[in-house]
Amino acid sequence: MLNRVDDNIFEVPMGHQKGMRVPGRIFISDKLLAQVEPGTIDQVANVATLPGIVKYSMAMPDAHLGYGFPIGGVAAFREDGGVISPGGVGFDINCGVRMLRTDLFAKDAAPMISSLVDDLFHDVPSGVGAKGRLRVSEHELDEAFTRGAAWAVEAGYGVPEDLEHCEENGFMEGGKPDQVSLKARKRGRPQLGTLGSGNHFLEIQKVDRIFDEGIARRFGLSEGQITVMIHCGSRGAGHQICTDHLQVLSRAVRKYGIELPDKQLACAPLGTPEADNYFGAMAAAANYAWANRQIISAWTREVFERHFADAKLDLVYDVAHNVAKVEEHSVDGTMERLVVHRKGATRAFGPGRREIPEAYRDLGQPVIIPGSMGTPSYVLCGGEGAMRLTFGSACHGAGRIMSRTQAKKIYGGSEVKEALSRRGIKVMATHPKMLAEEAPEVYKPSDEVVEVVDQLDIARKVARVVPLGVSKG
Amino acid sequence: MKAIEYLEHTADVKFRARGRSLEEAFENAGLAMLGAMIDPATVRAEETWPVEIEADSLEALLYDWLSEILYLFEVELAAFSKFEVEIEEGEGGWRLSGRIRGERVDPERHFFDTEVKAVTLHQFEIKKEAADGGDEIWTAQVVLDV
Numbered sequence: 040m041l042n043r044v045d046d047n048i049f050e051v052p053m054g055h056q057k058g059m060r061v062p063g064r065i066f067i068s069d070k071l072l073a074q075v076e077p078g079t080i081d082q083v084a085n086v087a088t089l090p091g092i093v094k095y096s097m098a099m100p101d102a103h104l105g106y107g108f109p110i111g112g113v114a115a116f117r118e119d120g121g122v123i124s125p126g127g128v129g130f131d132i133n134c135g136v137r138m139l140r141t142d143l144f145a146k147d148a149a150p151m152i153s154s155l156v157d158d159l160f161h162d163v164p165s166g167v168g169a170k171g172r173l174r175v176s177e178h179e180l181d182e183a184f185t186r187g188a189a190w191a192v193e194a195g196y197g198v199p200e201d202l203e204h205c206e207e208n209g210f211m212e213g214g215k216p217d218q219v220s221l222k223a224r225k226r227g228r229p230q231l232g233t234l235g236s237g238n239h240f241l242e243i244q245k246v247d248r249i250f251d252e253g254i255a256r257r258f259g260l261s262e263g264q265i266t267v268m269i270h271c272g273s274r275g276a277g278h279q280i281c282t283d284h285l286q287v288l289s290r291a292v293r294k295y296g297i298e299l300p301d302k303q304l305a306c307a308p309l310g311t312p313e314a315d316n317y318f319g320a321m322a323a324a325a326n327y328a329w330a331n332r333q334i335i336s337a338w339t340r341e342v343f344e345r346h347f348a349d350a351k352l353d354l355v356y357d358v359a360h361n362v363a364k365v366e367e368h369s370v371d372g373t374m375e376r377l378v379v380h381r382k383g384a385t386r387a388f389g390p391g392r393r394e395i396p397e398a399y400r401d402l403g404q405p406v407i408i409p410g411s412m413g414t415p416s417y418v419l420c421g422g423e424g425a426m427r428l429t430f431g432s433a434c435h436g437a438g439r440i441m442s443r444t445q446a447k448k449i450y451g452g453s454e455v456k457e458a459l460s461r462r463g464i465k466v467m468a469t470h471p472k473m474l475a476e477e478a479p480e481v482y483k484p485s486d487e488v489v490e491v492v493d494q495l496d497i498a499r500k501v502a503r504v505v506p507l508g509v510s511k512g
Numbered sequence: 513m514k515a516i517e518y519l520e521h522t523a524d525v526k527f528r529a530r531g532r533s534l535e536e537a538f539e540n541a542g543l544a545m546l547g548a549m550i551d552p553a554t555v556r557a558e559e560t561w562p563v564e565i566e567a568d569s570l571e572a573l574l575y576d577w578l579s580e581i582l583y584l585f586e587v588e589l590a591a592f593s594k595f596e597v598e599i600e601e602g603e604g605g606w607r608l609s610g611r612i613r614g615e616r617v618d619p620e621r622h623f624f625d626t627e628v629k630a631v632t633l634h635q636f637e638i639k640k641e642a643a644d645g646g647d648e649i650w651t652a653q654v655v656l657d658v
Contacts, residue, residue, distance in 0.1 A: 047525065130629045290568075442520050
């Protein structure tokens with residue numbers, strides 16, 4: 040039922056589902072494809088029915104079953120005739136990941152890892168319903184919604200260089216706090232500066248392998264170096280914003296007479312008030328998430344400085360993996376403005392794009408792909424293949440292969456913790472129960488996923504990092 | 513009738529909640545959602561939170577009801593174990609009047625399995641079916657983003 044187009048490229052043909060406007064494209068190896076549920080392919084086909092979709096409904100090699108879009112889904116829509124859909128962004132708007140490099144090396148830091156993890160767990164609130172250490176005012180919350188990490192830096196959390204090394208320089212234009220409900224504000228205010236739970240984490244890592252010396256040097260990475268990875272999103276604010284607007288867009292679907300195969304694909308034609316308001320609210324949530332990661336970075340630096348007086352932590356890059364953005368891409372040889380949705384997919388712009396910080400522009404953007412708990416993460420560099428094949432997008436992680444229910448039947452949280460500890464990885468979590476569903480075995484091996492994007496020149500492998508210590512919700 | 517049934521879903525939580533009345537199905541859906549996060553047996557019904565919802569369709573009513581429970585969970589930092597609702601169909605749509613009972617989260621006694629981020633509309637359904645003996649059964653099917 041899938042047609043092989045080329046190595047690592049499969050097509051979901053037009054006939055897969057009624058109403059498809061374009062075919063689907065899944066960028067995946069034969070081995071990984073064998074693990075993809077049929078429902079995921081149906082979800083790729085569902086997205087292909089949306090009005091104004093350009094070229095293909097795409098899925099990355101970490102594709103798995105989602106709601107609305109598949110996880111790992113990418114789709115671009117024409118400004119004229121296209122739509123915007125919260126189903127293509129998700130509830131955790133601008134869930135993303137950033138990597139900080141330190142000037143420490145594993146041999147010096149080893150005796151301190153345990154204490155660093157304890158302090159990170161203590162200083163960066165995490166867990167279900169966690170409240171932050173911050174008490175921001177209503178005005179400051181508005182600033183977070185409109186100016187994201189830029190506001191956080193001005194408020195003392197970080198340095199201006201951090202913003203240069205952040206997708207969108209730390210905030211998207213067009214965030215509309217007036218489209219953020221009172222409920223979203225009430226959820227968001229106490230949670231600014233919290234990690235959350237589930238697959239979100241704060242990890243201390245070691246660079247254990249360099250694939251491209253030249254690019255690694257430019258990204259400031261070398262073997263044995265200690266790095267820190269922060270994976271979190273827009274917390275309750277983002278979840279509520281999506282919930283609120285999903286309802287509005289469900290009504291818009293009826294109003295504008297759009298036929299949908301899945302109600303979670305609720306959307307509105309670009310240019311309508313419903314679409315504009317959703318975009319403004321989504322951008323506000325994205326900005327909140329950037330502010331969140333920025334504040335957590337500042338606290339991470341404080342923890343490191345307590346252990347190593349002159350420790351220096353610089354941001355390598357910060358990427359969003361649940362977001363919709365207006366971008367210019369070449370479509371059949373002509374540059375067009377498109378609204379690109381990435382649902383569990385990372386932007387991976389190749390060399391030359393003006394959106395990439397000057398320091399990296401001639402190389403391509405750093406693409407940070409976290410592994411699951413206890414498995415390696417990768418730093419890649421956006422390639423020409425991404426611009427040619429995927430509207431500048433790569434995978435976002437390893438991708439689940441086992442349900443949470445199943446994981447809990449097989450693994451116990453304490454066993455998972457012990458198994459990691461035997462491998463020298465220290466884990467702190469609010470309760471071991473939360474660890475079972477995130478056991479390393481429930482994800483695809485991250486190296487296989489990364490291999491596919493490397494082979495397609497979507498993003499080239501630069502460095503691999505392995506965890507030493509993890510703080511989780 | 514199986515009041516609550518959790519179904520397989522790779523990344524999220526999917527459930528069916530049933531009731532011999534619309535009200536009972538809504539109550540069981542609330543319990544199913546909370547049950548995805550925490551064992552309701554560990555939650556005492558000490559405090560009551562009133563809920564009033566109006567919606568233009570039955571589906572929207574269920575969506576708002578579940579979303580309201582999540583909202584209260586997060587802003588009140590409370591877990592719930594008892595759900596009671598009355599539902600009426602009026603001229604302009606549907607109306608729900610409910611009480612949610614539970615207690616403030618105590619980290620010493622309340623352990624979370626997972627965090628539900630939101631209620632999705634993916635495969636979202638509320639429907640009435642005929643059952644044996646002339647009864648009718650309401651079934652709510654929901655996928656939660658976790």
